Amino acid sequence: MDVSSPTSGGQLLQLLGNASGAKPCQPRELHPVIPTLLSVLSAGGLVFNSFSLWIFWFHIKHWNSGVLLQFNLALADAIILPVTPLTVAYFSLGNHWPFGEFLCQLQVFFLSAHLYGSIYFLTFISIHRYQAVVHYNAKNLWRKRSFIQKLVWVLWFLLVLQGFPVFFFLKTSVIGNSVKCLSVFQSELSTLYLTYSILLGTVCFLLPFGISLTSYVMLGRFVANVSQANLRGRVMKAKSLQMIVVALVIFAVCFTPLHICGMVAAAVGYLNLSCGVLHRVEVAYYVSVVFTMVNCCLDPFLYNAANEKFHKFFLKSLAKMIFSK
Numbered sequence: 001m002d003v004s005s006p007t008s009g010g011q012l013l014q015l016l017g018n019a020s021g022a023k024p025c026q027p028r029e030l031h032p033v034i035p036t037l038l039s040v041l042s043a044g045g046l047v048f049n050s051f052s053l054w055i056f057w058f059h060i061k062h063w064n065s066g067v068l069l070q071f072n073l074a075l076a077d078a079i080i081l082p083v084t085p086l087t088v089a090y091f092s093l094g095n096h097w098p099f100g101e102f103l104c105q106l107q108v109f110f111l112s113a114h115l116y117g118s119i120y121f122l123t124f125i126s127i128h129r130y131q132a133v134v135h136y137n138a139k140n141l142w143r144k145r146s147f148i149q150k151l152v153w154v155l156w157f158l159l160v161l162q163g164f165p166v167f168f169f170l171k172t173s174v175i176g177n178s179v180k181c182l183s184v185f186q187s188e189l190s191t192l193y194l195t196y197s198i199l200l201g202t203v204c205f206l207l208p209f210g211i212s213l214t215s216y217v218m219l220g221r222f223v224a225n226v227s228q229a230n231l232r233g234r235v236m237k238a239k240s241l242q243m244i245v246v247a248l249v250i251f252a253v254c255f256t257p258l259h260i261c262g263m264v265a266a267a268v269g270y271l272n273l274s275c276g277v278l279h280r281v282e283v284a285y286y287v288s289v290v291f292t293m294v295n296c297c298l299d300p301f302l303y304n305a306a307n308e309k310f311h312k313f314f315l316k317s318l319a320k321m322i323f324s325k
Contacts, residue, residue, distance in 0.1 A: 025275035026176050027095055027185050030286060035091035038290045042084045045296025049077045052300045052310075059313045065148040066132065069125050070303050070310070072152050076117030077296040083107045084293070091286065096178035104181035105167045111289075112163040116204050118295055119255060120155055122247060122302075123208040126215040129306060133240055134222045162204070184269045184282045194266040201259040209251055216244045243305040246298055254295040257288040 056071045063071070086107050090097050097104055131142040141147040172179050173186040180186055186193075223240045226233050265285045268277055303310045 025185055025278050027178065027180070027183065027282070028279055029094035030091050030283065032092075034283075034286055034290060035088050038084070038091065038293065039088050041290065041293035041297065042081065042088070045077065045293050046081055048297045048300045049074060049081070052303060053078065055303075055310055055313045060307075060309050063145070065143055065145045066125070066128055067307060067309075068145060068148050068152065069121055069128055070307060072155075073118060073121035073125065073299060074303075076114055076121055077299055079117065080110055080114035080293075080296075083110045087289075090181065094178065095180065095183070097172055097181040098179065101172045104172050105170050108166045108170055108182055109163040111292075112166070113159045115255070115258070115292055116162060116200075117155075117159050118250075118299075119205060119208050120159075122250065123212045123215075124151065124155075125302070125306065126212040126219075126247060129240070129243060130215040130219045133219060133236065184265045184278055184285065187269065187272070190266070190269040190272075194263075194270045197259075197262045197266040201263050205255060205259045209255070212247065212251065216247060220244055239305045243302060246302045246305060250295045250298050250302075254292050254298075258285075258292055261285040261288040 052074045053071075056067065056074060060067055083106065086099060086103060089099075128142050128148075131138075131140055169189075169192055170182065171186075171189065172181050173183070173188065174180075175183070175185050184193075219240055223237045226237050261281070261284045265281045268281045305311075
């Protein structure tokens with residue numbers, strides 16, 4: 001064969017294109033453990049989050065700026081729960097979305113509001129905690145409820161604004177015998193997914209995480225030097241360290257894997273790599289989506305560390321549950 005001829009060169013390029021995965025890939029069904037794990041975490045999130053909202057609404061009468069931020073974090077956790085059954089059904093039906101395009105868009109909108117609402121409110125809580133502990137006697141905006149109320153309204157507006165484009169750009173796709181919603185196999189949306197994932201990963205995740213990490217590092221340095229000679233010092237140090245650990249675990253388990261897997265999945269789809277790589281990346285991405293539900297179970301422990309009133313009702317209710325059996 002004369003590889004220098006146009007015909008043979010075209011054949012060679014076609015063979016190379018086929019070998020590199022140019023043919024459309026057919027998705028595989030997800031392992032049943034993924035929808036099962038999502039169901040368990042969703043149930044746990046529903047219990048813990050309902051319990052938290054119940055304490056905030058019925059047992060904490062006077063809300064300061066810190067309680068206001070914590071309550072809105074609980075709302076950001078709760079917003080994903082109504083659409084979680086759709087995601088469980090999607091995974092259980094072999095990655096087939098039978099609910100129509102609008103519900104696909106609505107699900108992703110609520111996922112975005114939940115995810116980034118949690119990230120932003122956790123960031124504000126970290127700043128507030130630093131100001132409350134390190135600058136306890138100083139007057140600043142973070143201690144004023146009126147300022148936090150305005151900040152909360154602005155934040156919810158930004159969350160709606162941030163998620164609103166999905167109703168215009170996100171589409172469902174028929175691939176093989178199934179309908180896909182937010183899938184790495186939607187090749188026609190690969191450029192959009194890559195651009196959006198990079199933007200969200202850098203601006204909406206790395207920047208807030210950097211602020212949170214900086215706040216907690218400075219808080220940790222301060223409480224490390226706090227004297228434990230009195231009860232107040234010991235309690236403040238223990239609560240602050242508990243809050244730091246819980247917040248960093250939430251970022252490490254719930255948010256970091258999702259953004260890493262999301263950007264990798266978008267890049268793999270954009271580069272049109274082999275089907276085997278696409279399948280593995282898809283599984284990793286959906287597992288990271290499932291683990292975003294963990295923060296609904298962990299956030300009450302953050303409230304327990306940051307809020308003395310929540311701590312009292314939390315322990316009292318827990319004692320009743322244990323000793324009533």
